Amino acid sequence: MIDERVVENNIFNFATNELSQDAFICWCLNWINMPVRDDNESGRQFGARFLSRLLHEAYDVSKVNQVYIFRQLLNIDVLVLVPELQVALIIEDKTSSQEHGNQINRYKYLLSKTFESNQYNELDIYQHLSDDKKEQQQKRDETACWGAVNSIRWALRDEPGELDLSKYTIHTVYLKTDWFNDDDWKTVRELEKDHKTNTYVDGPEFLSLLLSYHEWNNPILMSFVDYLSSKIRATISKILQLPNGDFCRLYLISQITKHH
Template sequence: MKPNLFNYATSELSQDAFLLWLLEWANPLNSEYDLELYKTASDFLRKIIDVDEEFDIKTVVCKKQQYHIDVLAIVNNEIAVIIEDKINTQEHGNQIARYRQQLETDLGTQYDIKCVYLKTGNECLTNLRKNADSGNFKIFMRRDLLRILEKSNSDNIILRDFVSRIKFIEECTNQYKSKPYHEWMHNGAAWQGFYSWLEDNLGDNLEWRYVSNPNGGFWGCYWYWKWCKAFNFGIYLQIEQNRICFKADSKPNMDCIKKCREKIFSLASGKNLKIENIRFHKGNFVTICFVDTSYLFSNDIFEEKEILAKISILTKIIDSIAD
């Protein structure tokens, strides 16, 4: 495989440097060195500040870690662009809101401040979209970046290496579509891709994240919460990579858990659905029983309609319990 700088420069600081470098290429004076890279950089800048292709970029001044901002670009001495750059981490402590407030204090009303959350790794979008709405920032994900960079006609090796690296991340994420289930089931990136697909198809109430525990942790996905009046607890579905669990919350009573499990077994009867027992552990959240995740993948392959149909069987069981 051809050596790639970004296989070694994998930190967010390295990605910050690439983005600052790319934005600097949007300066018109740099078009004489590489016209195609200048066009690509200009397209990227226009896209993140939400202006059309007729917008005239006259000057771009890039600043690294000013006010602790990952990437700050001053465009035409009138627009201040804040980019919060992430690979695998997430925003915390209202970073973008704090950066915006700092710039508003120091720069006054002279600048139109644009805030962007740029992510080249994977992340659940449910809460991110809510935060973007409340925090007034734009979400710019890996696919958005690829759409711009892949069509570049520049042969610049730094650009080509970066594109190759994030295409590799995209390919790893999409392995759940192309590889048999047993080949990707231990691949965290593929689970992130699969959960993102579920999020797109099952709605904004679905969330996923990494769950750490003493046994090593797992990528978990949880959704379809319903209140069960008869048992006095909420019930929902949670995928823990190798199993799909029926979960109870609200510190459930163990006798009620057993009765609920019996009802799940009864409802699953005749549905070609193998429900398995599990030893109960008291706590705020209790696994009632589970189905092996391979249930979703007949013949070991990803098939959209079949997966959604089988998930519907599981959600209907919860509906019946909650009624």
């Protein structure tokens, strides 16, 4: 049933799941791939700024002209390869849920195996399985890695020089378009142990990043900004309406102060 209270006909009021959000993230980054033209300049700058933030500002992305974007490869929400930087970026994208089932470590391990790299080979992602199930899962994962590397090599077939994926540095981004809860911050604390290759972005920061390009006035960007603004306001409103409202207000303020 359509909510008649929706004043603006905003597609993101309906495209609210993580796959839709994945698509928006891909759209943001794909501006880097657009031809160098005056009418693409703002979009290309926006895409580069977004990529820089996701990479923890650790690289000069100003001369990056090509990124390769994959969705659901090895079940990774969004995988971005940047040949000019020899970087692979895993984006774990959440709307309101949190990381579960050791997802991030699993993606790091499988991508490391796919790249024949030793960056994350020491991770034990099978420790919770019995010997029989471990063997079965390892066989499934080997097949998945074989398929993934073939997909990557085909996508990058026109890149100059020999493709040596083992030289790529694997980075991880935990992005959630809502306030982080305690489980999210537990994930963040694990990521912060290796902050050079890990980044996290919550809803308010993502909104702030998008708003920094409001003068571009791109209709898709502004539609997502309107949607995300409403979502964050709704979350704050729910917190403030909980029992013991004064305590909830103090808690909200403490979380903002603590994490921003």
